[in-house]
């Protein structure tokens with residue numbers, strides 16, 4: 001395992017980095033590892049130690065990457081891990097960035113653009129959630145079929161602001177945000193592992209936090225049709 005340290009960056013950090021800046025950060029990262037990941041994994045609370053399963057790992061601390069916010073939440077380590085898992089080239093974010101940490105919304109999701117610039121075409125998001133569906137039990141695992149972007153529909157969409165079409169269209173269609181094939185594959189693997197009983201598939205609703213909800217708020221969110229609630233935002237580039 002090796003660690004890399006970058007020079008202090010001159011890249012402006014009070015507004016989203018430009019397309020050119022994001023590409024150059026991607027190139028900088030790829031220059032520090034021989035791995036060429038096709039899969040990115042963002043580790044939610046409790047899953048940071050997935051990084052220990054990465055073989056032939058190159059670790060780069062968030063604090064050493066231009067424009068990258070640092071993780072401030074306990075248990076979120078704040079490191080990018082390039083390497084292989086079961087023979088696949090991956091890059092893991094061990095440590096998520098949350099809006100409630102005080103970052104502007106774009107800062108919590110900028111790593112996704114940087115991972116894309118590193119070449120990923122599949123992004124696996126994981127996170128800890130609160131169950132809202134009364135049929136769910138503690139310890140169940142839910143595949144996100146769809147989401148309700150509560151901050152987004154109230155005017156705080158992560159894509160608010162200037163748009164560079166090279167990142168994606170101004171008016172992004174979100175009906176197919178989650179890959180059906182990956183969901184099917186996940187369910188079939190769970191079945192083989194004898195885990196079908198705990199596998200769920202439902203609607204995730206994102207809230208600001210850091211507080212957990214009140215009973216009245218949970219009732220409201222359930223009324224919206226959500227099955228689980230949490231605080232992740234990285235679904236859109």
Ligand SMILES: O=P(O)(O)O[C@H]1O[C@H](CO)[C@@H](O)[C@H]1O
Nearest residue numbers: 044045096127128230231232
């Ligand atoms: O989304 P992850 O990083 O898993 O974190 C989840 O766990 C933290 C504490 O509940 C909250 O931030 C919640 O969103």
Ligand code: HPA
Nearest residue numbers: 128129130212229230231
């Ligand atoms: O946002 C949340 N709400 C309730 N429980 C949770 N567990 C993790 N995140 C959350």
